[in-house]
Amino acid sequence: MHILIVTDQHPESLGGVQVAIRLQRRFLERLGHRVTIAAPALHRPGTETDPANAEAYIDLPSRPITKDREYGLSWPGARTDRALAARLAELPRVDLVHVQGDFWGALIGLRAARGLRVPVVLTLHNNVDEGTRAVSPGLAPLAFRALRVWRGITLGRVRPVRRGGPDGRGAVDRSANGAWRYLASLAAEASIVTAPSPHFAEALRVHGVAERVAITPNGVDDEAIAEVRALPRSARTRPRLVWLGRMSAEKRVLEFIEAVAMSGIDADVALHGAGLLLGKVERRIAELGLADRVTIPGPVPYRDALAAIHDADALVQTSIGFETQGLTPFEAAALGTPTIFCDRRIAADVAVSPSWRVPDSSVAALARTLSAAVERLSAEAAAGTQLRVAESESRRFLQSTRVEELVEVYERAVALKS
Incomplete structure (x- = not known):
């Protein structure tokens, strides 16, 4: 399989999700799969993509969003779509998009999957609701509304996959509130939704993000x-x-x-x-x-x-x-x-x-x-x-014990799409 992973931050930047994605790529490639990772280009001074990873990374047009220039933002839209499509045109056909982002990475990944007409696996790594309320409790409701508006502008109407099908996907659950409703609008377009732990998978179900959530824990190198x-x-x-x-x-x-x-x-x-x-x-x-x-x-x-x-x-x-x-x-x-x-x-x-x-x-x-x-x-x-x-x-x-579980999820997503 050729798996396109789309995420919020470059895999060579700091963060637990980035570590997990780098490990997933390495162990998937050992099993003979091809992995391409699309993410915002790095802006940190003195940082260049390792030549050994150049073929696997697609650096999307971006701008730095933190003072230390560690993290960047790629705007979901026509310019980013063109940059991603141009690079993908040089590579073998993509079989599946694995979205591992909650913000611009999710929006860019879903737009790409629509254009490629391939299934989506959506892994939700972050508790957006809890995190936003912890950082700025007073502004959280406004932030959640802004996320839903942004999603609507960049993706248009929700396109649920396999409505009522055996994988439990369907229209957005209107009982979902706060950031959970935003995440539910992303999950509705995924063939399979996954979470890195049983407790977060349960939270996603309870809050109406998805009826079924597969558990794909991040392994250790x-x-x-x-x-x-x-x-x-x-x-x-x-x-x-x-x-x-x-x-x-x-x-x-x-x-x-x-x-x-x-x-x-x-x-x-x-x-x-x-x-x-x-x-x-x-x-x-x-x-x-x-x-x-x-x-x-x-x-x-x-x-x-x-x-x-x-x-x-x-x-x-x-x-x-x-x-x-x-x-x-x-x-x-x-x-x-x-x-x-x-x-x-x-x-x-x-x-x-x-x-x-x-x-x-x-x-x-x-x-x-x-x-x-x-x-x-x-x-x-x-x-x-x-x-x-x-x-x-x-x-x-260990990651070696986890990669087979991830491949099973990919194969199930492809089967659901066919």
Whole structure:
């Protein structure tokens, strides 16, 4: 098969979705499939597409939308359509469009699929409703209306596929509200809708986005995991906890800092990441007198992030209700590192032992769980043992185990179209 993936951001930019798409391409190609990825061209200074990837990438006309020029926007319309069509005309016929974007990537991908007359698999990676409300609660209703208007301008009327058919697709569910209704208008034109986790698939069903949602979890890079697993773990005198992510409100990094202070744990805590709250995080660490325990290495390359997880005694996952998969706990499980979960749904998706689950969303509950985890980790270390996830459990998180599931979804979508 020749699969065209269309997404919101270039696969060489930073982000979990981008990592997942790069992995999907590599493992699909190993099975003999061809993968072409269309996304906004990069604008970050000094960044050029790796020549080895040039044939697989279609850089769409774009403009930068962030101060660091990491991310760009491609406007869905005739100019972008022409640029995409011109490149595709040089390649073998596309069999399927896999849309892995929620905004311009989704609109561009659906327009392309209409022109190519091929089926669409739509993977919804982001909780647009929850994320928008977390960032700008007052403006969220206006933003959701604007998304629906934008979709109408660029795509016209919704064209439901296989209305009432066995795949459960059909017209937009008018009971869907907020961003869910916008996502439902995208999903109506897809042969198959997928989500990266059971809990987000259920949310999409409950909110009327799609009647049936296939689950296609993002896997973890087999080679990177094997390489990092072979690294020796550093010496330590007390347990080491690691947190990774964007320092923003929905990630609850400030709540984590408060919980570390409240718990009084004797542990080293490393925060890998940056974001809008970085300054507040640094000030709060100083105010609470935690500088001897909490450090901020900052953002690191993917392999270094994996190495930090592997070296830690436990990963701390703090967001609640925001993540659609929460890839870092999956990476931790693949590396054998236990996780302290704040989101019970992510904990249920990962479903490995040992782990800890914070019973509620309060800082006090997180503090108590941190104390219990550090106490057990310290006891294991005193006994000369390490608390790790068994390798037999870790294997199911590797990309090599996930790619066959994705191919089955593609084959089903093609069959539905024929």
